[in-house]
Structures are given as structure tokens and as C-alpha cells.
Amino acid sequence: MKETLQAKNVPTLSARLTMVPTTTVQVEGDVARHVLGLVDALEENDDVQNVYANYEMPDDILEEQ
């Protein structure tokens, strides 16, 4: 797909392969913050390349980061 976009001169700002969840879980408030804390702690580990998760949370909690 990337090649086709480039061939048609559509400038892509970024492209990557990712794992997308088929179902999601709603979290908010402190639980949401704990989830993000876990994600951060995992990403800090040198061996970890990517963390994929199926949470959905209100934008304002994400912005807190």
C-alpha cells in the first residue's frame, strides 16, 4: 500500500504496521491512569519494542501525559 501511495504522489506523514484490537474495553479515571502507567513502564524496558492494547479512554486523561 505504501508503494501505491508514493507512486500516486500522496505524501504520507507516517506509515507503520500495528496490531489493532477487534474489541475494546472502556476505562476511565484512576483505572485509566493505571493502564497508562503500565504501558509506560513496559515501553521503558529495553527489550520492548511496541505495546498494543485495547483500551478506550476519554481524551482528557490521555492529554494528562
Add this chain to the structure above:
Amino acid sequence: MAGHSHWAKVKRAKASVDAKRGQLWSKLSRRIIVAAKGGGNPDDNLSLRYAIDEARAANMPNDTIERAIKKGTGELGGQAYETVMYEGFGPGGVAMLVECLTNNRSRTAPELRTIFDRRGGQLGGANSVAWMFEPKGVFIIASDAIDEDSLMEIALEAGRRISRHRRASSKSHAKCHNTTR
């Protein structure tokens, strides 16, 4: 002027930024190393090309990139890294897939287990959550670069489906389902 060292101040701030950047670079290097196992030429090796693109985007110097490629193709002596997916649950029952590149599984697994345990989660066994995820490509395109219909056409031509299309202020974000997987 006595006791006023500009560099000492700069050094403190710079050390923290450099440390973060170094950590990012080692992760990106690992990705290059593993991708390069399939061939050291980015023109022939798509995952290598993506890995190099990401490294460039993070301002990694060319010779660092070159070195990583050589480690992957085996020109320099190196260690074998393998990709391992770990799975677990986070707080609230959130399913998490942790993609790792490690040269030592028996170090990585306990480390991850500790992180999960400390933060209200639990490391799970194989396929406890992996079935909930599917691989897709994510493209971020500026919304003034193209309109939605043309984008759909291009996707069809490429034999792909766009499964989700989200507009966010100045960017248009198309998720593309890879039909050959």
C-alpha cells in the same frame, strides 16, 4: 565570572535528553538488526526499509544505522535477537500485547512479569489475548493532500481495504486492512 558554568547547566538538561534519545535509538537499532537478517538491501527488504525510515525520522546518524544493518547481516559479530510476543492483562481487564526484541528470553519474561504484577496487571499465557488483535497498516496523511474518495480508489487499486478513516484536525488518518494476510 566565578562559579557560573553555562556548560554545567546545559550538561544536566542535555544528559536527560541524550539518555532518552539513546534508549530510543537502541530500540530502533534492534529493529534494524532483525529486519536486516532478511537481507541487507532496503530496496529488497520491506521491513528493513520501514525500520530505516523510522530510524531516520528519529534523527539517528547514518553510521549508526549502517552498523545496525551490518550486525543483522552478520558482517560484524553479533547476538541473535528474536521477536517474542508477550501477552497479559492490565488494570480494568485491558488486553495487552507486548512485542519484544530480545537476545535473552529468560531475562525478558521475568522482567515483564514484574512490571505487570507491580502495576495491577497479570502476564498471561500464549494466546490469552493475541486472538483479539489483527495486523493492520496505519497511514497518516495530511487532510489537504487528498480527499476521501480518491484515497478509497487508491486503496482499491492496491487491493487493500480501508477499514477505518479518522480525521483529526490537520491530519487524515486511514487504517488499511492488509488483505493478503
